[in-house]
Amino acid sequence: MHRSASAPRPPDPEEAPTHLPTLLAVACAGDxxxxxxxxxxxxxxxxxxxxxxxxxxxxxxxxxxxxxxxMADGAERFDRARGLAAADWLAEVVRRSALxxxxxxxxxxxxxxxxxxxxxxxxxxxxxxxxxxxxxRRVLECLDALPEGQRRCVLLAHAHGLSHAQVAERVGxxxxxxxxxxxxxxxxxxxxxx
Amino acid sequence: MTPPGDGDxxxxxxLAAEYVLGTLTASAAAEVERAIAAGDAPLRDAVxxxxxxxxxxxxxxxxxxPPPGLWDRIEAALPPPLARIADAPPPxxxxxxxxxxxxxxAGGWGLAAGLALVLxxxxxxxxxxxxxxxxxxxxxxxxxxxxxxxxxxxxxLVSVNGRPPPDPARVPQLWAxxxxxxxxxxxxxxxxxxxxxxxxxAVQPREGTLMEITSEPIGGSxxxxxxxxxxxxxKLHPPLRSLSGALNLAHAPAxxxxxxxxxxPGVSRPR
Numbered sequence: 001m002h003r004s005a006s007a008p009r010p011p012d013p014e015e016a017p018t019h020l021p022t023l024l025a026v027a028c029a030g031d032x033x034x035x036x037x038x039x040x041x042x043x044x045x046x047x048x049x050x051x052x053x054x055x056x057x058x059x060x061x062x063x064x065x066x067x068x069x070x071m072a073d074g075a076e077r078f079d080r081a082r083g084l085a086a087a088d089w090l091a092e093v094v095r096r097s098a099l100x101x102x103x104x105x106x107x108x109x110x111x112x113x114x115x116x117x118x119x120x121x122x123x124x125x126x127x128x129x130x131x132x133x134x135x136x137r138r139v140l141e142c143l144d145a146l147p148e149g150q151r152r153c154v155l156l157a158h159a160h161g162l163s164h165a166q167v168a169e170r171v172g173x174x175x176x177x178x179x180x181x182x183x184x185x186x187x188x189x190x191x192x193x194x
Numbered sequence: 195m196t197p198p199g200d201g202d203x204x205x206x207x208x209l210a211a212e213y214v215l216g217t218l219t220a221s222a223a224a225e226v227e228r229a230i231a232a233g234d235a236p237l238r239d240a241v242x243x244x245x246x247x248x249x250x251x252x253x254x255x256x257x258x259x260p261p262p263g264l265w266d267r268i269e270a271a272l273p274p275p276l277a278r279i280a281d282a283p284p285p286x287x288x289x290x291x292x293x294x295x296x297x298x299x300a301g302g303w304g305l306a307a308g309l310a311l312v313l314x315x316x317x318x319x320x321x322x323x324x325x326x327x328x329x330x331x332x333x334x335x336x337x338x339x340x341x342x343x344x345x346x347x348x349x350x351l352v353s354v355n356g357r358p359p360p361d362p363a364r365v366p367q368l369w370a371x372x373x374x375x376x377x378x379x380x381x382x383x384x385x386x387x388x389x390x391x392x393x394x395x396a397v398q399p400r401e402g403t404l405m406e407i408t409s410e411p412i413g414g415s416x417x418x419x420x421x422x423x424x425x426x427x428x429k430l431h432p433p434l435r436s437l438s439g440a441l442n443l444a445h446a447p448a449x450x451x452x453x454x455x456x457x458x459p460g461v462s463r464p465r
Contacts, residue, residue: 032272039265044257047264052255053216061264068268084245091252092245095216103220122254129253136250157217159254164217179217186211187204193247 020086024078046094053098053161063098142192150185210240351390367410373402
């Protein structure tokens with residue numbers, strides 16, 4: 001399942017046979033056929049995003065269902081003008097559903113699961129996937145410029161959908177420290193990314 | 195932009211950043227969403243900027259196969275089309291239009307009810323500004339096409355629900371027949387990718403323009419007119435007011451967006 005660093009770049013969803021921005025606009029207007037086409041072309045990627053946050057296949061399925069239903073009933077509307085590519089917008093909607101569910105499932109408690117992605121924080125092949133695109137390389141460069149603690153906390157929080165307390169436990173620092181590192185890391189990240 | 199850490203601007207930006215990163219507690223995240231829904235533009239813009247910054251990190255998650263049957267579960271939970279249309283703001287003085295081609299086709303697919311429901315919302319006049327039409331599913335597994343046409347001329351054809359089984363000896367060719375026109379105009383052979391974008395000038399989309407896909411020999415019709423059976427057919431129509439009202443396309447490029455569900459097979463070209 002993991003893609004190696006040398007793997008070819010995955011097809012750009014914007015260029016996929018089903019033109020994603022059009023499908024999303026139609027799907028969010030309540031068309032089940034378009035919604036289904038979105039699911040068919042995007043479900044593997046989106047399920048991965050939900051599962052990374054929830055680390056539970058059943059919960060990830062619930063999150064994906066929630067995201068698609070919110071699109072179907074018009075609660076989420078894809079707006080081409082807001083600057084987020086269609087594939088990124090979709091990922092964001094699903095990630096938000098997953099985070100909401102993680103919070104309802106008591107995320108503020110310390111980690112129940114020991115090592116979401118093996119021994120390391122974020123596997124190297126995971127970073128390679130991000131580096132497959134120019135925008136991703138830019139984010140990684142800016143993350144690499146952070147002090148190690150800040151970088152680790154920000155990456156952990158995003159990759160596994162962790163709360164401050166969970167990041168703190170994972171990194172082995174007090175919660176206040178993890179919170180401060182994340183905040184400082186994000187400020188520096190913004191300075192770097194613009 | 196206010197420098198980070200500098201009073202409210204920095205706090206707002208940090209809040210937006212942590213909201214997008216996902217570290218906020220449930221109550222703090224809900225507070226952000228309430229504020230944006232209530233019209234907090236600076237916070238909304240800060241969140242949008244952070245979404246753009248962090249978007250590449252979505253690739254941190256490896257793709258994973260969802261459980262089989264998940265789509266069926268989602269589909270079963272979808273609100274019925276009637277509810278979606280009824281919930282939308284009512285259009286001003288709607289005038290219903292007839293669509294004989296679709297009515298005939300609907301009979302063949304046994305879905306007159308669902309389709310009529312959608313057509314009831316079609317207006318004869320497009321709303322001001324850009325909008326989009328959508329048609330409902332002809333059938334769960336039925337292949338379909340969306341044609342998205344701007345009055346300026348750009349036209350895009352998108353396949354939905356997969357494509358019909360390829361016949362190695364035939365190719366699908368797209369045609370347009372304006373209302374009152376005698377002969378369909380070829381818009382070209384549809385690439386196997388199922389996506390065709392035509393530059394302005396290839397066709398002047400108008401309400402009522404008949405779009406059809408025929409089965410032709412490799413390379414396209416040798417005569418410049420359709421020679422094979424009609425695989426898919428449908429008419430360009432102005433947007434559904436009730437649905438387009440739910441679309442936030444206010445900043446989309448100027449020009450009304452037309453879209454039509456083109457479907458078949460076994461539909462004959464209406465006179």
